[in-house]
Amino acid sequence: MIGLFHSGAGEEHENEMSHENASILIAKQVPGIDMVICGHDHHEQIAWFENTDKEKVLVINPKSRAQFLAEVVVDLKWNNEKKSYDKTLKPNLVQISDVQKSKAYVEHFTPLFKEVEAYVSRKVGSFKKSISTKDAMFGDSPFIDLIQNIQMDLADADISFAAPLSYNATIDSGELQVRDLFKLYRFENLLYTMNLSGKEIKDFLEFSYNNWFQQMKSANDPMLYISTTEKGSRLTTMFFNYDSAEGIDYTVDVSKPYGKRIKISGLSSGEKFDDNKIYRVALNSYRGNGGGNHLTEGAGLTKEELTTRLINSTTKDLRYYLMKWIEEKGMVDIKCDNNWKVVPEKWHDTASKKEYELLYGER
Structure with missing residues (x-):
């Protein structure tokens, strides 16, 4: 279960969560979510939190302006005894500032770019x-x-x-x-x-x-x-x-x-x-x-x-x-x-x- 939120993590206040930036609040208080991918506050972050069911929840934030991609590799292994999957999440923030431009993409949008x-x-x-x-x-x-x-x-x-x-x-x-x-x-x-x-x-x-x-x-x-x-x-x-x-x-x-x-x-x-x-x-x-x-x-x-x-x-x-x-x-x-x-x-x-x-x- 993945939460994709236009809401910041919510760590800007030490003692209270801002409802505008509430991703951590949701990760902690809403059971059943495995990871939250968030934004809005423009901070890069990989952090883990415990929810009300004592389960670990990942919160990952790729900052702003396409500086990073939030990448999470999910390994699923069937647990026959529990009759469910054991899940392992491997998060990473991939820096993409050095990614080469697509020539076809640039050529296609150049006329519109010149107009703007x-x-x-x-x-x-x-x-x-x-x-x-x-x-x-x-x-x-x-x-x-x-x-x-x-x-x-x-x-x-x-x-x-x-x-x-x-x-x-x-x-x-x-x-x-x-x-x-x-x-x-x-x-x-x-x-x-x-x-x-x-x-x-x-x-x-x-x-x-x-x-x-x-x-x-x-x-x-x-x-x-x-x-x-x-x-x-x-x-x-x-x-x-x-x-x-x-x-x-x-x-x-x-x-x-x-x-x-x-x-x-x-x-x-x-x-x-x-x-x-x-x-x-x-x-x-x-x-x-x-x-x-x-x-x-x-x-x-x-x-x-x-x-x-x-x-x-x-x-x-x-x-x-x-x-x-x-x-x-x-x-x-x-x-x-x-x-x-x-x-x-x-x-x-x-x-x-x-x-x-x-x-x-x-x-």
């Missing part, structure tokens, strides 16, 4: 400054502010939520082509506009930053959730769930525990922020449908309530609207408004410098 190449090379506009998602891992950044401001503009929203969808994407200053929009926005999410109360917005952010920053007791404590092995350092929580907000001014106190970190001083327009008031919020459809659990576990909404809060949804993906917005502007001067910051600031500065070098090397 011409499309993605079309000029959309220009950026005055270069932007990178590296900065977005540590605090407010021009990269995320660009997306936030476009979302607020498109949705006529009071507040916007957005996260970095790429770990290491850079868009250089100068001419912007269609291909660059896939760095700016990787996924085909729609833009949702939802009604959320001030308290739900705060609770949403508490949840987001809890999975983003650890609680620190000094400047020398770790801030991001980072694992370092002989293969290097990597984030162990999902950066595409690092949602920040635009439209409000607030601080994130990493010395405080979950639930007491976010302090909202007001709307960026100068108006008072009210926990009981309903605000018009722009966010992508993945988040609006409950992805990442920010609205459910964080803000406390049920899946049924999510649909009742939806005011509007675009008919095309966000990347299309980002492209149209940039085309209309022509030259875009991207700035970071620093509407939120991490405190204590000295702790944040020390940890950011150290952990930036761990993840990306020296600036």
